[in-house]
Amino acid sequence: MNKVKRRKLNLNMKFQKGAVVCAKSPIECKGCRDIGQCEEMDLFYYTYSKKDISECIKNDERRR
Template sequence: MKKKLILNLKFNNQGQVECSKSPSLCKECNSKGCEHMTLYYYPYSKKEIEECFKNSDRRT
């Protein structure tokens, strides 16, 4: 099941992210220079994460 993530992102002059926060945590920040983004992702299960670490250990 995909999950929804809403973020306010603030970029510097070089296009790098300076700040990335949930809108509910941006109370004290001046959010005029922020971009509002809605992202969707598919979370990994614990079993999938453990398998990934096992495969990573084999490569070294």
């Protein structure tokens, strides 16, 4: 069985009323004037192949 690797993603996220308004890489936020309102977060996610994603979508469509 293939072991799926977990990847790390560093983002600056801005929230308003409990919703994400902006989420960018810190490199993309260099000229942003609202940088003081952002929270820097480390997010982790699992990568999947296109085949796995297609299989997931196909199975989801069958249930509807």
